[in-house]
Amino acid sequence: MSLLILGIESSCDETGVALVRGRGGDAVPTLLAHALHSQIAMHQDYGGVVPELASRDHIRRVLPLTEAVLAEAGQRLADVDVVAYTRGPGLAGALLVGAGVACALGAALDRPVLGVHHLEGHLLSPFLSSDPPEFPFVALLVSGGHTQLMRVDGVGRYEILGETIDDAAGEAFDKSAKLLGLGYPGGPALSRLAEQGDAKAFKLPRPLLHSGDLDFSFAGLKTAVLTQAKKLGDELAARKADLAASTQAAIVEVLVRKTLAAIDQTGMRRVVVAGGVGANRLLREQLDAACAARRVRVHYPELHLCTDNGAMIAMAAAMRLQSGQQQANRNYAFDVKPRWPLDAIAS
Incomplete structure (x- = not known):
């Protein structure tokens, strides 16, 4: 059965809206159109996301983006069969905007709604690519404050193999960038600067690299970057690119080595990388090379579509509905879950 699904993402500092056509059965849903507004310019003056400003901006953007997506796809609002939205995790006020709009649209159209887990959206986002994966696979989820390795046997069938016990990889990028005075958003800025530096210039720690498990810890790395920056003193400006490159190399080595350990532990021959850090060029290069040597697909x-977007929310909703893992409903008394572990997702 074909379903037209409208997806709304508003968990943090991006407003995303998309239309996905669910084909039924095992067919991969099709992305018809999507639109995204980033709040980066608005938050730059503050050095990070201001939740109240983020929520207000979502209110201004979500309906115009919805109209733009419908126009691009050549669809009417009345054609929508299900309205999906990010239920959590994320900023409470920002989540409430998307949930409120989605449930209001659902009620007005007499259409069912479906709350989607933000991280599940990232996890399934590679199915939007021209080379979608097949189940089962090992997933490296590196999104914002989350770094996790998972065994994924199907939609809603997730086993967490390891996760961060303090700072996540994305936080390590952003906090290290802030220590180097690179502004907001820090992660992409640090990666760009790292291309000009020597990754072997500074010996930085690789936390939990030899722990024997699949957990992560990046708080100590951030402290080491701070210590090294203080040691450099007036020389920091001249050595900033080297320190950025060394920092990136440390983060990427841990991510790659732990992912390879997860492959060995599970015996999987397929890996999925999702989340904002998944756009990092060095991570892709090193993981591709290491997996190719093992004849593992990545x-x-x-x-x-690596950053937050509506397409991943609509896709996750379509795949949950097609797999029978969840049913949309007409209960418009919505709630949101700012803290919502992926392994606690309702099936």
């Missing part, structure tokens, strides 16, 4: 989202 799948990524398209670069423009």
